Structure formats: C-alpha cells, structure tokens
Amino acid sequence: MTKGSQANVAEIHNQVLMMLGHEIFDSELSRRVLVDHAFIVAGGEITKAARNWIGNKLDQSKRSQILFMDREDIVNLFVVSPLPAPQMPRASYDPVFDDPIPF
Structure with a gap:
C-alpha cells in the first residue's frame, strides 16, 4: 500500500x-x-x-507453500470460469405506498 516503505509487506511476512x-x-x-x-x-x-521480498525472507520449504493472488488473477478466474462476474450494486428499490391505511 505504501510505495516508500516495506512495513505492509513485513506485516504480511x-x-x-x-x-x-x-x-x-x-x-x-x-x-x-x-x-x-x-x-x-x-x-x-x-x-x-x-x-x-517475501520469497527471499522465507526458507525453501515455506516459500513453496505460499500462493499469491492479486486483482488480475481474480479477474482471470472469472474470465475462464462459467460464473457470472459480479455487477455493480443497484440503487435500493424504495417503493412508494399510496394506499390509505385500512384502519
């Protein structure tokens, strides 16, 4: 998240x-x-x-246990799978009730 610091990557590590x-x-x-x-x-x-950086900090056995997945990988999953891609949320439907109250 921060370009000048390794703090976030170190926390993930x-x-x-x-x-x-x-x-x-x-x-x-x-x-x-x-x-x-x-x-x-x-x-x-x-x-x-x-x-x-994360790969260099981990030893060989732990390095092979880590799988990275970023936004591009997630989008590619939708491209190759038959699942529909999520749509933008719709504006909430707020019906207007004009009927008089029956009591």
Missing part, C-alpha cells in the same frame, strides 16, 4: 510465518494438523518486489 506454524483441526482426519498452504490475496496489485 509476519502473518504468513504465524499461519504456517499454526495447527488447525482437520475434521476429516479428526486431529490437529499444520497448515500446508497459504494464499496471499489482494484486491489491488501485489508487486513483483513484494513477492520477491
């Missing part, structure tokens, strides 16, 4: 480290397991510099 080291309960196996993959999803652009 810290969250990824916490997530990959965290155990979750797998209901199919009925036991606790480690997270095996993490998605970093952004509504904007994930710059190549940010991807490289």
Whole structure:
C-alpha cells in the first residue's frame, strides 16, 4: 500500500510465518494438523518486489507453500470460469405506498 516503505509487506511476512506454524483441526482426519498452504490475496496489485521480498525472507520449504493472488488473477478466474462476474450494486428499490391505511 505504501510505495516508500516495506512495513505492509513485513506485516504480511509476519502473518504468513504465524499461519504456517499454526495447527488447525482437520475434521476429516479428526486431529490437529499444520497448515500446508497459504494464499496471499489482494484486491489491488501485489508487486513483483513484494513477492520477491517475501520469497527471499522465507526458507525453501515455506516459500513453496505460499500462493499469491492479486486483482488480475481474480479477474482471470472469472474470465475462464462459467460464473457470472459480479455487477455493480443497484440503487435500493424504495417503493412508494399510496394506499390509505385500512384502519
């Protein structure tokens, strides 16, 4: 989000480290397991510099567990899938009731 600082990317890096080291309960196996993959999803652009910085900070095993998805990837999913793309929200319909109150 900030062009002159790595603060946001560093915060994402810290969250990824916490997530990959965290155990979750797998209901199919009925036991606790480690997270095996993490998605970093952004509504904007994930710059190549940010991807490289996070990749360089993680060791080889954790680097392969990270999947990046930014706005362009999300739009491409709608292009290749049969799902309709979301439309702009419509103005709320506010009906006008002209009928007199029956009591």
